[in-house]
Amino acid sequence: AQSVTQPDIHITVSEGASLELRCNYSYGATPYLFWYVQSPGQGLQLLLKYFSGDTLVQGIKGFEAEFKRSQSSFNLRKPSVHWSDAAEYFCAVGAGDYKLSFGAGTTVTVRA
Amino acid sequence: GAGVSQSPRYKVAKRGQDVALRCDPISGHVSLFWYQQALGQGPEFLTYFQNEAQLDKSGLPSDRFFAERPEGSVSTLKIQRTQQEDSAVYLCASSLDLAGGPEQFFGPGTRLTVL
Numbered sequence: 001a002q003s004v005t006q007p008d009i010h011i012t013v014s015e016g017a018s019l020e021l022r023c024n025y026s027y028g029a030t031p032y033l034f035w036y037v038q039s040p041g042q043g044l045q046l047l048l049k050y051f052s053g054d055t056l057v058q059g060i061k062g063f064e065a066e067f068k069r070s071q072s073s074f075n076l077r078k079p080s081v082h083w084s085d086a087a088e089y090f091c092a093v094g095a096g097d098y099k100l101s102f103g104a105g106t107t108v109t110v111r112a
Numbered sequence: 113g114a115g116v117s118q119s120p121r122y123k124v125a126k127r128g129q130d131v132a133l134r135c136d137p138i139s140g141h142v143s144l145f146w147y148q149q150a151l152g153q154g155p156e157f158l159t160y161f162q163n164e165a166q167l168d169k170s171g172l173p174s175d176r177f178f179a180e181r182p183e184g185s186v187s188t189l190k191i192q193r194t195q196q197e198d199s200a201v202y203l204c205a206s207s208l209d210l211a212g213g214p215e216q217f218f219g220p221g222t223r224l225t226v227l
Contacts, residue, residue, distance in 0.1 A: 004154075032214050043116075043203060044155070044218040090154050094214040098143060098168070098207075102154030 002027040002095045006103035013081050014111050021076040021106050023091030032094035033074040035065055038105075039087045047089075050074065061085070086110040114138075116219035118204050124225045125194045133189045133222045137206030144187050145216060146179055149201040158202075161187060173198075194226045 003026045013019050025031060032051050036044040048059025055067040065076045074091060088107050092100045117136045125131050137144050143162055147155035148171075158171040163184040172179070176195075181187040191198055201223050205216040 034215075036218075041220075043220040044205075046215065046217070049215060092154075098145070098160050098214060099157045099171075100145075100147075100155075100214070100216060102156070104152075104154050 002031060002093045002101050004091050004093050004101055004103035006089075006091055006106050008106045009104070010107045010109070012109040012111060015083055016080050019076075019078045019081045019085070019108065021089050021091075021108070023074045023076065023103060025072055025074065025091075025093045027072075027093060027095055029095075030069065033065075033067060034092040034094070034100070035059065035063070035074075035076045036090045036092060036102075037061075037087050038090065044090065047076070081108075081110055083110045083112070116204055116206055116217055118202075118219040118222050120222060121220060122223050122225075124227065126227055127196060128193050130190065130192045131194055131224065133191075133202050133224070135187045135189070135204030135206075135219060137185065137187070137204070138217055139185075140208070141206035141217075142184075142209040143207040143216075144181055145205040145207075146187070146189050147203040147205065148173075149203055149221070151200070155203050158189070191224075194224075196226050199224055199226045 005024045034049045035047040047063050050067045088105045090105045091103045119134045146158040149155040159169040159179045161181045176192045178190045201221040203221045205218045207216045
């Protein structure tokens with residue numbers, strides 16, 4: 001069974017600074033990979049996804065992520081964060097079936 | 113519809129009460145999923161439907177949990193004799209079909225509080 005680890009529980013970043021959120025997965029083959037964002041009281045919004053092909057994927061809101069097979073990682077990045085980026089971020093793995101396995105999430109706080 | 117909708121958004125139940133949570137998936141989406149998200153955790157899979165068929169219910173925590181999708185569109189998650197440990201956000205998601213890739217679209221969730 002697949003699993004996901006998000007090593008950072010909480011990250012604080014200054015507005016305008018860069019952001020990187022880490023995600024490591026465990027799965028025997030190449031999985032489907034996703035990053036979702038959840039604002040308080042809201043559902044999950046898909047930021048970006050990787051199924052195959054180019055390992056650097058672009059998403060909404062200026063986010064990008066890079067799939068590194070050798071490191072079993074799918075880290076999320078944003079060059080310059082905005083106050084509205086404060087939220088909880090979840091990495092998820094799908095393994096060709098229908099279930100998604102989620103990490104525990106990383107809470108991002110943006111300071112002025 | 114424009115997105116996945118869930119009702120009610122908030123539900124408070126006394127321990128021992130039965131509750132029913134509703135999910136309206138995106139029109140035309142074949143697959144429907146329920147997840148449970150405990151406070152401070154990521155969502156965890158509960159059950160999966162393809163049209164009206166419940167193909168996997170392995171994530172349901174106990175036999176007090178029951179889900180149905182009788183006409184292949186709207187789904188209801190029912191929890192009988194609620195316990196405090198059932199307090200969580202219940203998320204519903206739908207996807208077009210697996211052939212199109214496993215991208216799931218999530219609703220806003222129902223926050224269940226059991227007193």
